[in-house]
Amino acid sequence: GEQVEQLPSILRVQEGSSASINCTYENSASNYFPWYKQEPGENPKLIIDIRSNMERKQTQGLIVLLDKKAKRFSLHITDTQPGDSAMYFCAASATSGTYQRFGTGTKLQVVP
């Protein structure tokens, strides 16, 4: 199969701490890995992405890491704020034009 597994399904952290979400994929041809944030009643919004020619990318309190050998990628949110509370989805796709496969989602709750 070509599943994308995502863990944990629920993550509760204290405001100001960091949060980490992990995904694994099966298709070795996957070379594009976006992360989406989805708030209730809204569409998923791209927050950061990484391509297979990189191992690490950072922007505005978000860090993504990619380990191609292990077929694993992760999102790290530093200094979490209540506004970071949402559903987060990882996804993976290959340049061959196939679709993005989404992970099962992580519900992040940042508590004061």
Added chain:
Amino acid sequence: GPKVLQIPSHQIIDMGQMVTLNCDPVSNHLYFYWYKQILGQQMEFLVNFYNGKVMEKSKLFKDQFSVERPDGSYFTLKIQPTALEDSAVYFCASRPGQSNERLFFGHGTKLSVL
């Protein structure tokens, strides 16, 4: 930024009826997608469409489903007939071309089948 528009935002329909969900993709985009999301669950791929043809479809894309984009107008998802399990939010997405993987999502159409 570029926007994908979906019409309507909410559709209520009786089981067995036909429904058409409309998507206005970003104007210069070439690849179009439909995803299905049941409340609180993951985004599930239904179908993608390029150059007037279906490229791939998943097991969720039942025989009752069809897509088209006549003459560059709306990219539509038609369900005929609808079933109770079709109740979900349907997201349309588009992207420019093969080398650019970023997807632009619409705000979704919530379909309620009664």
